């Protein structure tokens with residue numbers, strides 16, 4: 001295998017898998033490196049019954065290349081479950097099945113190299129030099145272009161950091177930790193989909209029978225993900241195109257307004273939760289076992305025997321809303337945040353950023369390299385929420401995003417990435433000038 005590549009990828013999660021699938025059989029030397037021994041998709045949150053929030057047709061390839069052998073339909077057919085799948089009439093599939101599909105696709109792609117951590121990347125002015133720690137020891141790889149999709153890191157509230165331990169941890173690890181919560185008071189912090197799934201599993205005694213579960217959410221209530229048709233139009237290439245024309249400040253405002261289009265709890269999960277609480281309180285007469293606390297922000301924590309969590313009840317507005325709860329176990333369902341992988345540290349000063357420190361990504365998701373005239377491309381996938389909109393950290397546009405990268409490398413005709421909506425007029429020629437200004 002050559003150590004001179006046209007394109008190297010850091011990470012082989014779904015975003016880079018989509019690029020690899022679209023580059024299959026194309027005349028461009030490429031390899032994607034992933035540190036994991038074998039493919040898995042967020043194994044620490046693979047909870048029983050967890051469902052996808054995105055249609056299985058928004059897979060690695062179908063929206064831009066439906067005949068690609070890495071499609072979800074090809075997976076169904078090869079695994080002899082096409083008719084059973086159809087007859088099950090599912091709108092979305094379980095995360096377990098989608099992860100199995102991704103692993104199946106990863107196995108089909110020769111360019112995916114697992115057990116290979118990219119330890120550092122240096123720019124020698126002509127190539128990116130990757131120091132890869134792989135199954136056969138260290139390897140130096142020179143790549144003309146680089147595509148980074150290395151995922152996000154857990155968002156840990158500042159006040160919880162000193163207490164991280166077996167009894168206070170981020171939910172991203174919960175399925176791997178398998179905590180024994182029997183007889184314990186558990187505080188779940190965070191009112192999004194992950195918090196909801198953790199609460200369901202706690203109350204379903206998946207990790208033993210907790211004495212009490214307290215669910216704290218900063219949001220004003222346990223709010224639904226908006227999965228309705230017009231909202232889904234925000235997750236389209238046309239919308240990204242319009243979004244790109246807005247000023248940076250306006251983009252920030254728009255992304256904030258659209259929060260519940262990507263961050264709420266699936267309506268099916270909300271119904272399941274409510275029915276669970278109903279059974280618990282009215283049929284099992286066990287109201288003491290659950291406490292739902294929306295509108296509360298975690299402000300501080302301490303540990304004396306058990307954990308003391310200081311909350312601020314925002315429903316009270318300006319009035320003093322300080323409240324305290326005690327817990328034996330604290331599970332932080334506080335989301336993920338964007339972060340570049342540490343291996344890119346030597347490149348940091350070469351990468352141009354805006355005045356707020358954000359990457360300046362172009363339409364093809366390539367960052368600007370300070371003072372570089374070589375034409376090399378450094379792509380970042382999944383990190384451009386404020387440059388490309390709320391679809392950016394999601395799977396919805398992963399095939400389209402990958403096609404943008406492939407077209408940028410090989411020529412715009414490789415994949416027809418233009419799709420038109422006939423009825424959503426996000427802007428008109430009259431307002432286009434104003435948007436750019």
Ligand SMILES: Cc1cc2nc3c(=O)[nH]c(=O)nc-3n(C[C@H](O)[C@H](O)[C@H](O)COP(=O)(O)OP(=O)(O)OC[C@H]3O[C@@H](n4cnc5c(N)ncnc54)[C@H](O)[C@@H]3O)c2cc1C
Nearest residue numbers: 011013014015034035052053054117118150151382394395
């Ligand atoms: C539990 C969960 C469920 C989600 N469900 C949905 C959903 O239903 N719909 C949706 O649209 N979005 C969903 N998302 C959001 C998003 O689609 C996923 O987070 C997605 O996995 C992001 O893909 P990725 O390839 O960027 O990163 P990841 O899947 O995180 O993969 C990154 C990979 O990079 C590797 N890596 C990192 N650093 C290095 C290095 N230095 N060297 C080599 N390898 C490295 C890691 O090992 C990892 O395999 C979900 C997110 C989570 C956490």
